[in-house]
Amino acid sequence: MLKVHHLNNSRSQRILWLLEELELDYEIVQYQRDKLTTLAPPELEQVHQLGKSPMLTDNKDGNDRIIIESGAIIDYILRHYGQGRLQPELGTDDYEEYLQWLHYGEGSAALPMMLKLYTSRLSPSEHPSSAALQIRINDELQRHLGYLDQALDGVDWLVGNSLSGADIQLSFIAEVAPLMYSGSALPNLELFRQRCHSRPAYRRALSRGGIYAYGPGK
Ligand SMILES: N[C@@H](CCC(=O)N[C@@H](CS)C(=O)NCC(=O)O)C(=O)O
Missing domain, CATH: 3.40.30.10 (Glutaredoxin)
Structure with a gap:
């Protein structure tokens, strides 16, 4: 079980x-x-x-x-x-893309989110360089969330336009993004989030x- x-x-x-x-x-x-x-x-x-x-x-x-x-x-x-x-089927190009997205969620996209979360708990007096650090973190958020938003332009799901484990993995990033980032609009990521939430499962x-x-x- x-x-x-x-x-x-x-x-x-x-x-x-x-x-x-x-x-x-x-x-x-x-x-x-x-x-x-x-x-x-x-x-x-x-x-x-x-x-x-x-x-x-x-x-x-x-x-x-x-x-x-x-x-x-x-x-x-x-x-x-x-x-x-x-x-996707093993050995296909879609499978390679799927694997990349599956690792990308925690390997890259989650890091600036975690940094944002942890540093939000520090006061400037506890961390004198926090202003510069925040700029860097926001740049990284923009880079990664912008990349995801771009990848979702015109498609419902990340690989072969059909739901895969990679979408499920990235759903958490899409869910937490609005709490962590208030820079440029991320319309495709927002629609993706809603699409995930509308699944009966x-x-x-x-x-x-x-x-x-x-x-x-x-
Ligand atoms: N990269 C790991 C991260 C696991 C992780 O940090 N999980 C968080 C929950 S979102 C946790 O257990 N936090 C509680 C803690 O650190 O005490 C994964 O994707 O499984």
Whole structure:
């Protein structure tokens, strides 16, 4: 049985969405962020020492596996349970593009978002160079969010214009972007976000997952 170790208001929401799109059986183990620090509770460290969410546990073929990292989890689920759905065929150009987007979400796009989040918690007196740092972070946000917006121009989904695991991975970036960036308009990214939110499977994942601050209407 697939088990998602799911933290409220977190990236693991997209794993629930993927599982709902595939209509797979799965179990959710819920964890709540500390109300003051917003950090994950220590119980997640009992699953894996990093203590982050999402994590997936699977006991397929008698092997107990723990998978960390959203991108790796999406890839694992699609390879083992996807039956060819939500990813292009291996060996095609679309597959290469898909893999690139799948890694891009956490490998590049998430970094300036995280920097923005962490530095927003510092006062200028705590961090004297924060003004220059903010300019740099905003430039990076513009670069990455602008790139995504451009890639979505005239298409519904990132690869072959059909929903894939890469869209599900990037959905979190599209959801958090409006909270982190108020520069140039990103109309295609906004439409993409709405498109993700209108999927019935997304809605089912939302009702199973509990509190999620970045969903529709936020
Ligand atoms: N790159 C990792 C990031 C995992 C991650 O940082 N998850 C956050 C939730 S969005 C978390 O567990 N935060 C709680 C904490 O750091 O205590 C992934 O995509 O799985």
